[in-house]
Amino acid sequence: MAKFKHFTLEERVSIEIMLKASLSFKAIARELDRDCTTISKEVKNHIMFKRTGSYGRPFNNCIHRLTCNHTYLCEKSHCRIRRCRFCSDCSKFCSDYKAYTCDLLSKPPYVCNGCASLTKCTLEKAIYNASYAHDEYVLRRSESRSGITISEDEIKRLDKIITPLIQRGQSIHHICVNNRDLIMHSEKSIYNYIDYNLFSTKNIDLPRKVVYRPRKKLKNHFKVDKSYRIGRTYQDFLEFMKENPDTPVVEMDSVEGTKGGKVLLTIHFVDSQFMLAFIRDANTSRSVIDIFENLYLELGPDTFLKLFPVILTDNGSEFTNPKAIEFDRQGNRITRIFYCDPSAPYQKGAAENNHELIRRIVPKGQSFNSFQQKDISLMMSHINSYSRKKLNDQSPYSVFSFLYGAKTLAKLDSELIKPNEIIMNPSLLKY
Template sequence: MNKQKHLNLQARILIETMLNEHHSFKSIARELGKDCTTISKEIKAHICFEKTGALGRSFNDCRVAFLHQCSLQKFCQHCAYSNNKPCWTCGRCTSSCISYEKYICPKLSKPPYVCNGCQQRTRCSLEKRLYKASYAQKEYEQVRSESRSGFALSEAELKQLDDVVSPLLKKGQSLHHIAVHHADELMKSERTLYTYTNNGLFTARNIDMPRTIRMRPRKNVSSKLKVDKSCRIGRDFQCFENYMAEHPDVSVRQLDSVEGVKGGAVLLTIHFVEQQLQLAFLRRHNDSPSVLDIFDRLYFELRMDIFIELFPVLLADNGSEFSNPSAIELNAQGNSRTRMFYCNPSAPYQKGSCENNHELIRRIIPKGTDLGRYSQEQIDLMMSHINSYSRKKLGNKSPYEVFEFQYGRKILDAFHLQKIPADEIILSPELLK
């Protein structure tokens, strides 16, 4: 038995090669000296999705089109120029066709869960799920890097440090002076205290240190540092599934961030899964305090009972901005106001509803756009248009209408959302110009 704990690139190349040759999990595991469940987990954890067509056929994952039961013609502008060919032949109809229904190959629900080695692969126009050694290795290295980043600091330890450092900083004392005279209490080096202060972990900010604002910031210093490296303990996706199994009637709100330019302003999005309603809040920095400020403001504006009803469970990714769950879960008095869980690393599909809704945001604010140029009022206007857009999943109702029916209009007013008439909805960059 191979005693090496982690798979390396050579092992992953062997897995990919043997999958292409139709080998079973057991034979691959035997070759690597691993358990077959290790191979299964490795493949399912690193599936690469490719939207590619087949020989002579464009990509199209619509069930009706795949079964050749679609007879629509000239449904969109592109099809209007074709010679009376069915819409599904162009491969662009899925974004606008009202009959679109995603179809997933039933073979993918069984081992090996990927299209490697499938004899129909070159003739299939559906979305491909592949295991690629290079892609799997890259994802593995990214997860390993994220797991080793951040601060090995609990909430209680952070509060203890803050109670000592912040009052003295605000009195004009330097961190060197504080570190020297409170060494036994802090048990942290001066350099560590500077790092905590510059990343906004303390109540006092670096602007409270007179000399700091005159110094040029160092280059290549990552600001994506986690407040608590142990934040996922008891809050991982398995815990989320267990909690939802015990509380099946509880609603889930999915959290994510939408970035503009690197290091610039970002959006915090809160997605109501059942209603498909999404909120967006502008943040000047992608850090944990900015997320906490938004939830504290919502808690204050909505009142405790409404907040608890609207946000019973939160599901976020592993971004550093969500790494202070205790502060989000508890109010100022230490009482619970919500529950927070995390998706598995590199698994955005576990909150796919939120990710899909971001496509509408990108129609209005394309990738690479500096979000700092917009105000919160403009963001609210954008979300009003998006939430007024009818969805087939909601019976051709808009998220605004469904949410209003369930929770009332006053809450929508508190979210600064308004109903946009159907013919006046704009989902293009022209909206914010």
């Protein structure tokens, strides 16, 4: 039996073929001279999900899809599909919609490759594809061999241990020696984390460290697991929009003040040019997730699904946990996230252009540290009340209100500013 060897592309192709032939994991393992648990892990770790329907039927994963009698829920003037069970958009507006996942996917082989009903099924499919699995494996292998990685929760845990002891004048060596079982990281790693400003303590708090000349370091200190982009690239976004041309798009980005200070998260609704902005203490993925969880609770599932069907963003490290935003705590999908190509901000140009209005009020290089969320909400109310030529001289506030209602605007803490009272310079936030 093969041991300690990675799967090759040829072996993955064999797995795909045998899954399609409905062979069990044990049978596949015998053919490839592997352990059946290894085959099981390989399949489960590289499942590709597809939201496709069947011949003549669109994707529909509602539990009532076979008995539903609703008609014309999507209220689209061009929609000629009377029965909503045959429409791919009506589930977004249906109050009876409840996502359903095939029970067969909870047990081996965990995928639909060999299912006899695959060509007739309208549910979300779980597919093992050899090329997809191998590309994902190569990417993860490459990422695991470069840079350093540490979770945000682990950073917080270490910070609570190390920072108080450093403030007592203890050295990193003394701390690591006497707290080895608690810290469980090497002394060198702790120094690296402090260098990269992951902790509350800084190099200036280490008396001996500041007298040494720092060594030259590579610019890219951290590895970012880029496997999250698989199935979410800009090309995937274009294909999705081609299949769903009437889906409104939301563009998401970050706006920095000064390095290491507070950061804005901006959410731009392309169809109305309406923009939300939220202040964050640090540019972390957790802070982005918290904002969307609060929006989901404040707006409610129906309104959230209507406002955020598709989100397009860049490749910033704060956006590297898309699944935490795409699914609620019960595992139901509530949005879709796609990523622009690297170094291609023009692909979400609407948000970038709107940032120029923010810079009129908070010039580039000025810190956000003195601002609270109420200040940012005030700034965005003025910006969203500002008339736009592209909107036929209407304001984004007015267009958004027409599309989604005044109640939604109230939940988003946005108010209409009278045209002659709008301030679009730094004096707005100076008290």
